[in-house]
Amino acid sequence: MAASRKTPPDLIDRLTQQWPDLESGHSVLELGLSGGLDSVVLLHLLCRWRAAGGPSLSAVHVHHGLSAYADAWAAFCEALCRDKGVPLRVERVNVSRAGGESLEAEARKARYAAFGxxxxxxxxxxxxQDDQAETVxxxxxxxxxxxxxxxxxxxxxxxGLSLWRPLLDVPRSALQAYAEAxxxxxxxxDSNADPRWRRNWLRLDWLPSLAEVQPDYRRSLARVASNMADAAAMLDELVEQDRALCEVDGRLGLAKLSSLSPPRQRQLLLxxxxSHGLGEGTPAAxxxxxxxxxxxxxDRNPLWSLPHxxxxRYxxxxxxxxxxxxxxxxxxxxxxxPASRADLPQWGGVLSWRADPRGLELRLGQPLVxxxxxxxxxxxxxxxxxxxxTLLQEAGIPPALRTRWPLLFDQSHELVALPSVAVAYDAKSGGGERWWPLWQPKAWQGYGSVE
Known part of the structure; x- marks a missing residue:
């Protein structure tokens, strides 16, 4: 813990000037409070703003349980918020490498889940600004x-919420000067001093060496981030235009895709x-x-395997x-x-019904399998x-989906329908209301069924 006395930079104006009119209706902010220098300074600034008529304030501390000092950090944040009159929630999360990612990545996921x-x-x-430079x-x-x-x-x-980072253009040295003043x-x-973490190695070793030859590297790297954000936004616009050109009912047409340059094909495919939740594969694949x-x-159907x-091609x-x-x-x-949409996660899709004279004659509550x-x-x-x-082939269902396409049976174990594709001919007779089963794989949600 630390303290000192210096003239603070004028950070409160920089904070309030970033608050856009479109967010002015949000009367409550919640601060992610770790107890470190940066979040303690931001808490102080937000409390000053609150006292001047700004938004109400609460805070959240994420207890990762990864350090022997984790309980002490939570207690520090509780005492600090109690002194400032700021409501605090402490979110205890479990962090492990079960997801196959690094401990840092898993901790980050847990943090954002808590923020959510x-x-x-x-x-x-x-x-x-130092964090931004390190990230670049x-x-x-x-x-x-x-x-x-x-x-x-x-x-x-x-x-359903927004994340706001108002200090990205403020170097850590300015925050420390403010805190000391x-x-x-x-x-x-204590983990910030461990050079085994790549970000710590950058902060402790590589970036200080860079600062000796380019003292303003933080601003330069922040400018890189800003320029790349503009480039990414333009790329997003181009990809959306290409998607509108090539996509029909959630599928990409090869004829239109072939008209694009290779870089645009790659970006659109990625x-x-x-967007369908399939994940990201390797550039080589x-x-x-x-x-x-x-x-x-x-007659071949190439497959691009992805994490999810x-x-x-079909x-x-x-x-x-x-x-x-x-x-x-x-x-x-x-x-x-008929009024329900059955979400069946184990099948990877949704079953629904449509009134159709070609469909099955069914009564409300009738059991099916x-x-x-x-x-x-x-x-x-x-x-x-x-x-x-044959029915699946005729309906244009790609081979990789056919093994997962559900079959609908009645109580007597008779196959009565292939949802979205066909119903049993002898199940159509009778004078009651008829219904057509519709199957929508989850990757197509928002586009309708195969019909």
Missing amino acids: KSSAKVVVLAQH VLQLLRGGGPHALAAMPAWRRLG HGLAWIED RWAQ LEEFRGQLWTAAR GAVQ RAALWPVPDLFGEVPEACEISFD LKPRQGGERLAQAAGRKPVK
């Missing part, structure tokens, strides 16, 4: 593109796959798939395929309700019993 629980519309974070260098070392090199935006959405106390995270789009024989599914279009390598779901019972394909199933049609495989 805020009842305020704006969560204020205390990252400063880290992303550069990782080979990041424009979006990565744009680093941290001053404003961004997180679910106001006699503020803060905690020092962003399109991410993307380039191999992109080449196969134009060279593979027409795949993209498959019949002159690209299809999003969610959770390709997950376990095949087990049979499940449902009750017919969804089963996965086993192979060899046939569905009664006017011309006889037709293989399910």
Whole structure:
């Protein structure tokens, strides 16, 4: 903990001038308070603003449990907020490498999940110009593109709330001068001195060496982030234009895609796959798939495997395929309700119903069973019993999705429908109201069923 006396920089005006009119209706801010220098200074500034008629204030401290001092840090924040009259919530999170990412990345995810629980519309974070410079260098070392090199935006959405970083143009030295001038106390995270963390190595070793030859590197790297943010925004606009050109019902048409330059193809494929929740693969895998789009024989169906599914070429279009390598779901019972949309996460989609004279005659609450394909199933049609495989092919369902397409059975274990594709011919007779089952894989939500 520390304290001293110097003339503070005029930070309060810089803070309030960043507050846009569009956010003026939000009367409560919540500060992410670690207890470190930057967040303690920001707490002091926000309390001054509150006293001058600014927004009300609360705070959140995320207890990661990764340090032996974690309880002491939480107690420090509680005492500080109690003294300032600021409501504080302490969020205890469990951080592990179970997700396959680094401990830093998992801790960051847990922090933002805690921020997302805020009842305020704006969560204020205390990252400063030094943090921004470090982030730019880290992303550069990782080979990041424009979006990565744009680093941290001053404003961004997180679910239903906004994250605001008002100190990104303020160097840490200015924050320390302010804290010392106001006699503020803060905690020092012992892990910040551990050079095994790459960010700490940058802060403790590499960046001080850079400062010897370029003292204004922070401003220069912040300018890089600003320029890259503009470039990323322009790239976003171009990708959206290309998507509007190529996409129909959630699928990308190859004819239109082929009219784009290779860089635009790559960007569209990456962003399109991410928008369907499929994740991001390696550049080499993307380039191999992109080449196969134009060279593979027409009867082949190239597949781009991704962390959370795949993209498959089929019949002159690209299809999003969610959770390709997950376990095949087990049979499940449902009750017919035409007003409901049954979200079936184990199947990776939503089952709904549409009134249709071609459909099944069903009564409210009638039990039905969804089963996965086993192979060899046939569905009664006017011309006889037709293989399910053939019906799926005729409906244009790509091969990777066929094993996950649900089959609908009645109580007597008779196959009565292939949702969105066909219903049993002999199930259509009768005089009651008829309903057509619709299946919407989760990657297509917002685009409708296959019909």
